[in-house]
Amino acid sequence: AALPAPDTSGLLRLLSTARSQGAPGAMARIDDDGSLYRATVGMADRSTGRVLSTADRFRIGSVTKVMSATVLLQLADEGRLKLDAPVVEYLPGLLPDQRITVRHVLSHRSGLYDYTNDMFARTVDGFEAVRTKTFTLRRLVGLSLKHPRTTEPGGAYRYSNTNFVVAGMLIRKLTGRSLATEYRERIIEPLGLRDTFYVHPGTTIPGRHTRGYLTPDEAGAPPVDATEQTVSWAQSAGAVISSTRDLNTFLTALLSGRLTSAGSLAEMRRWVPAGTGQAYGLGLRRRDLSCGVSVYGHTGAVQGYYTYAFASSDGRRSLTALANTSNNAEVMNTMLRTLDAAFCGKRAA
Numbered sequence: 628a629a630l631p632a633p634d635t636s637g638l639l640r641l642l643s644t645a646r647s648q649g650a651p652g653a654m655a656r657i658d659d660d661g662s663l664y665r666a667t668v669g670m671a672d673r674s675t676g677r678v679l680s681t682a683d684r685f686r687i688g689s690v691t692k693v694m695s696a697t698v699l700l701q702l703a704d705e706g707r708l709k710l711d712a713p714v715v716e717y718l719p720g721l722l723p724d725q726r727i728t729v730r731h732v733l734s735h736r737s738g739l740y741d742y743t744n745d746m747f748a749r750t751v752d753g754f755e756a757v758r759t760k761t762f763t764l765r766r767l768v769g770l771s772l773k774h775p776r777t778t779e780p781g782g783a784y785r786y787s788n789t790n791f792v793v794a795g796m797l798i799r800k801l802t803g804r805s806l807a808t809e810y811r812e813r814i815i816e817p818l819g820l821r822d823t824f825y826v827h828p829g830t831t832i833p834g835r836h837t838r839g840y841l842t843p844d845e846a847g848a849p850p851v852d853a854t855e856q857t858v859s860w861a862q863s864a865g866a867v868i869s870s871t872r873d874l875n876t877f878l879t880a881l882l883s884g885r886l887t888s889a890g891s892l893a894e895m896r897r898w899v900p901a902g903t904g905q906a907y908g909l910g911l912r913r914r915d916l917s918c919g920v921s922v923y924g925h926t927g928a929v930q931g932y933y934t935y936a937f938a939s940s941d942g943r944r945s946l947t948a949l950a951n952t953s954n955n956a957e958v959m960n961t962m963l964r965t966l967d968a969a970f971c972g973k974r975a976a
């Protein structure tokens with residue numbers, strides 16, 4: 628069924644609300660089968676007052692996970708990976724439980740503990756402790772393995788960044804090349820994503836970008852400019868830089884079947900429950916909106932940046948929304964509502 632027209636006035640109101648709740652700036656871009664809608668409020672840079680533009684690049688956090696999953700599904704299409712093979716078949720000795728499969732990792736059902744729970748228990752101190760650090764992927768997995776598993780392999784969904792660190796190790800081992808090369812050759816160049824980069828361990832966002840501001844835990848404390856960081860704590864789980872245009876292009880291409888085989892896209896869309904109105908496939912979230920429409924993509928939360936990147940089932944309508952703050956639950960919840968404005972249209976009065 629055709630989607631209702633986006634509620635663009637409602638979308639703009641939500642961005643303004645996010646700003647009133649502490650985001651220096653917020654923006655959204657809708658690509659709808661050839662039509663384009665863009666909106667921004669506020670600033671990209673608090674010190675200069677430069678206004679935010681939907682052309683500004685930003686850190687996409689865990690939306691990176693969709694790209695890492697896409698690369699691994701392409702490797703499965705090439706016969707170089709089996710989703711139901713044990714991870715240790717490709718990475719001998721990495722994990723203590725050979726029952727953990729590639730599919731468990733990509734669907735957050737491995738039981739591997741999320742090391743960021745410890746790393747960012749204290750928001751600003753945790754961030755400052757790692758912002759210029761470089762970790763090996765193996766080191767990050769080691770941090771996780773200091774903790775007991777959270778579930779049996781193949782058990783319930785338990786979100787963990789560790790899973791997509793393992794995904795990054797699989798990409799590197801199976802291709803013999805860097806993550807940057809694989810993202811570039813398999814996704815960025817084929818789709819002409821001019822604003823999308825993987826610069827780890829570089830700390831700067833290339834070209835025109837919005838700064839990102841981390842909200843401290845302490846009420847009233849000034850925001851921390853978190854723009855420059857290595858994001859080495861995340862890498863294949865969250866270190867890609869992109870833009871509203873590029874993420875919409877990427878999701879439209881993925882969901883319209885241009886990046887993987889139909890079989891692999893179907894695997895990506897095999898859902899496990901992931902909370903109220905949510906499900907998770909392989910590196911892909913499904914959100915079931917109040918109007919009965921389901922949308923597909925991912926959210927991202929990296930210091931200074933909240934991203935919502937979702938598309939309709941056929942990929943013909945896509946929305947990327949960004950607020951340049953994080954650790955702010957009000958802003959996160961307000962930005963979540965941009966999905967309803969974009970895909971459910973004007974609410975009945």
Ligand SMILES: CC1(C)S[C@@H]2[C@H](NC(=O)CCCC[C@H](NC(=O)C[NH3+])C(=O)[O-])C(=O)N2[C@H]1C(=O)[O-]
Nearest residue numbers: 688689743747750926927928929930931953954
């Ligand atoms: C599940 C999420 C929301 S969290 C996960 C990943 N981001 C992280 O794991 C970093 C979390 C700490 C970031 C920090 N918060 C704190 O330090 C709190 N003490 C902040 O808000 O900037 C990402 O991105 N994912 C989102 C996703 O997948 O949607």
